[in-house]
Amino acid sequence: MPIIRLVILASLYLFLMPLPVFSQATAAPRVTFGQLLGTPAMEKEENTAAKEKAEKIRKFLQLIEENGRKSLTDFQNRSGYKNTPDDEISFSDNIASFVISPVPTLHPELAKIISGTDLHMGQPNVLPIKSTYTISLLGDSMTDTxxxxLTHLKILLKEAYPQTDFYLMNYGQGATDIENGLFRLTNRTQYEGWNYPPLVAYKPxxxxxxxFAYNHWGAELSDLNRQWLAxxxxxxxxxxxxxxxxxxxxxxxxxxxxIFGDGILNWPKNLKWDGAITTKAYLQNLINFATxxxxxxxxxxxxxxxxxxxxEIKYINPVDHLHPSEEGKMLYAQKIAETIKKYNMIPVAPR
Known part of the structure; x- marks a missing residue:
């Protein structure tokens, strides 16, 4: 009996023992690029409204694909092109192989569906002045590195708000896409040996x-719409x-x-250009969403x-030619600090 009691107590201790959170020691950046084809979305609980909106978008994108197949079939019939014995599949079955230039805009019909999303920027004009602010950065390796x-951002914030303390959290995880970032909001994750509680638990x-543009999916409009929805x-x-x-x-x-990825990916010129153009499309897509x-x-x-x-080369890491250099990190931090100040997200007591 004493042995059984000891085993039960030990099991309870291991089950109830809290997980360690962040270490303040700066981890060495891991050079990652992610998977160009992305990963499947992770499952999570969603409210009814979100499910209905997602289902409408799924049906709309399915309709776009079906219409595309019909158009290609019609084109093949009108052109007189016939499949040869070497052709395993027809034009319409091979729709995914056709290169579509990334257009960083949202289809107007899809925009109507998403327009019901509640806009919310917090309450910067009514929040009380606080002594400490919690700020979290959610991203991929461009944020992780x-x-x-987050020394660069901390320096700029202390210069702008000398009387305020900051608790800065880096929720950047390399080789992850934006749907993984969504998952991180409400789920525990592990990265580089550290345990990350759900981001929303901190109520930053x-x-x-x-x-997450550097860990994008494909270069089709439906992929950019998927980023927009995420x-x-x-x-x-x-x-x-x-x-x-x-x-x-x-x-x-x-x-x-x-120079895209030289030193780590070492791609031929055509792949470098394809990767860079697609990455820029995802960057511009987020800008379009925000504006x-x-x-x-x-x-x-x-x-x-x-x-x-x-x-600009000076902003790019000279070793992997992907991630930001020290100047690139400072530029990114500067833009964040400027935005915080522009929108009065941290109120300052009148003198």
Whole structure:
């Protein structure tokens, strides 16, 4: 009996023992790029309204694909093209292989469906002045490589608000897409040996949502619409679990197609250009969401472009040519700090 009692007590201790949270030590950045084809969305509980909206969007995108197949079939019939013995599938069955240039805009019919999303930026004009503010950055490796302590942002915030303390949380995880970021809001995750509680559990004062553009899916319009929907779902989730949280949408630095991934991916020129162009489409797509839906935007993407429309080399890590350099990190942090100040997200007592 004493042995059984000891086993039961030990089991209860292990079950109830709290998980460790963040370490304040800066972890060495892991060079990651993610999967270009993305990963399936993770399941989570959603309210009825969100499910209905998602189902409408699914049916709409299905209709778009069906219409595309019909158009291709009609074109094949009118063109007189016949499948040869070497053709395994017809035009319409091979629709996914046709290259569609990424157009960073939302289909007007899909925009109507999403327009019901509640806009919520917190209550910056009525929030009391506080001594400490909690700010969380949600993103992929472009955010992760800013460091656990988010030193660049901390320096800028202390300069702007010397009487205020900040608790900064880096919820950037490399090689993850935006749907994984949505999952992180309400679920525990592990990354680089650290346990991350659900982000909404902290009820942050401000959440900065990155585009996850460097871990994108394909280059078709439906993929950009999927990103758009994921942004809307992140906003809805934050509003539901933490209604006073203020939201900033953020675009990171631009890639440079000439050197994209040199040192880690080492792709041929055509793949570098394809990857860079698609990444830029996702960055611009988030900008379009923020400006059209009226959300605060921290835009490091536009600020990082050179005269040729490519990412300025000084902002790009010289080792992997993907992630931000020290200057790129400071630019990103600067845009976040400027947005916080512009929208008065941290009230300052009158002198």
């Amino acid at each position: 800013l460091g656990k302590e 004062d401000i959440v900065v949502v990155e585009s 942004i809307a779902r992140i906003i809805d989730t934050l509003r539901s679990y933490s209604p006073d949280t203020q939201i900033i949408l953020a675009s990171t630095i631009s890639p440079n197609a000439e 059209s839906q009226g959300y605060p935007l921290a835009d490091a993407y536009t600020a990082s472009l050179n005269a040729d429309g490519q990412g």
